Every structure is written in C-alpha cells, then in structure tokens.
Amino acid sequence: MVIDCKAISQAKRDAIKRKAAELDITPTLAVILAVDDPASRVYVRNKRRACEEVGFGFEMYSDINAVGELVTQQDVHGVLVQLPLPSDIDTNKVIAQIPPEKDVDALTATNLGRLVLGAYDFAPCTPSGIMTILDNVCGSVSGANCVVIGRSNIVGKPMSIMLTQKNATVTLCHSHTEDLAGITSRADILISAVGKAGFVTANMVKQDTIVIDVGINRNREGKLVGDVCFDDVVRKADAITPVPGGVGIMTVTSLLENTLKAAELAVGKR
C-alpha cells in the first residue's frame, strides 16, 4: 500500500481550519528566509500556501535580524527560521532568540528539552507528521522494532525520542553505523532521513515492513525522489510513503498544528 498522506493531511487541515475559525484572533506565522536558495524558496512557498488554505496569516522576512522584533509582536504567534542558514550565521544563536511559546519548529533548547521530558506543546514538525502517519497506518507502535536512519536535530533524534515515548524499541542509525542492512532488515518500521537517492534498497527491507521515506533528493534525471528505491521496495513493504506527496506534506501540516497551538497559547486557550 502506498500511504495516502494527502488524505491524512487534508483531514488534519480541515480540523485546523475549523478550530482556527473559532478563535477571536488570526493565527499568524512569520518565516525568515535569509538565504536565496531555490529549494528553501519552494519550502517557504508551500508553507505560505498552507497558511492561506486554513485561513492563517503569513508574513515573510529576508533579514535575519527580523527575528528580534518578531518575537515581541503580539499578532505574530509562530516564528520560523528557514534552515539551512548561510554558513557565516550561527544557527543555534538565531534559534535561541525565539521564545519557546513561538517556536513552532520546536528547535529551541527549551522545546527539545521538554520533548525529552515528555511534557511539551510543540514537537519538531517532521517527526510529528510521521507520528500522525503511523497513527493512521498502524494505530500503535508499542513494541514495534523501529529503525531510524539519520540523526539530525530536526528529524532523526527527535523521531527516536517520540517513538520511544510511544513504547517502540528504537535503533538510531547514522553514517558510522556498522552492518546497516543487517539492522534495517529487522525493522517493523523503517524511517530513512539520509538525503541520498536510492540509499534504501529492497535487500535492506524485511517483507511487510512499514517504510517512511523522509529524504528529498533529485535523481540523475532531475526528478524529485526520496531515499528509498521506491519501485522495488513498494513490492515488499506493507506500506510506504511516496516522494513527493508523503512526509513533506505532513511536515507542513504539523507546522500548521503548532501555529494553531501557539495562537491558542497566546489567548490562554491551552
């Protein structure tokens, strides 16, 4: 089965739109796009369109110094810095300026710490979107053998924490992992966040596994693909997310959820 992430996302967005309409304020997201990179521009455009779809306000800034002002503006509920930033800017310093209650990407030390403690309002958007997919596809992950490839702060690490909190048994793999195929071929749920086209081949996947492909890559023909050799793995997997139209769309929907939560927090509704 190819997982219909568009349908899962649409149901969520419909609910977000309804809840937003019940608020006396317009939930508003501000995005800082400080680098002129084509991929980042596309991601920000998708975020703007998603905000428009559910009736949120959307503001865009190109000056990284805007963060300092945005965090004090009462009519801006969520502040997101589009990553990666240019190499001469200290990403951690910029993120640290965002107060936890406006940190809709959940990347501040406070929000990541709260995630580890299991008491949080905001979880990073991509792992959060993947948990929604897994809720829809398998209900519970309790006891499942989950393998995550990639240990970034925005995907792999928080993913491993969220799965652990739901009682999965998690193995977090990375570029120094030995016998990767031996580990992945025992996974009930395999999540790949590496960023290399064709990285996960059919021999790395057990029959009837759930495969979540986070990667966004261009293959040799310039086509948008994930990390997984989709045409081969789809025959073996019980369920698999497509690229495009998979995890990416859920990431944006999680961002909308977090922005709604931020607006609700601002008016004392949470």
Ligand code: NAD
């Ligand atoms: P990253 O690019 O920061 O790091 C890649 C990770 O892959 C590292 O942790 C590294 O250890 C691991 N890795 C590299 N080579 C490996 C190997 N041979 N064996 C095992 N592990 C290896 O990670 P990221 O920022 O999470 O991005 C990963 C991919 O996910 C990229 O393609 C990115 O574009 C994509 N992404 C997609 C979404 C989405 O919404 N769909 C969101 C974030 C990132």
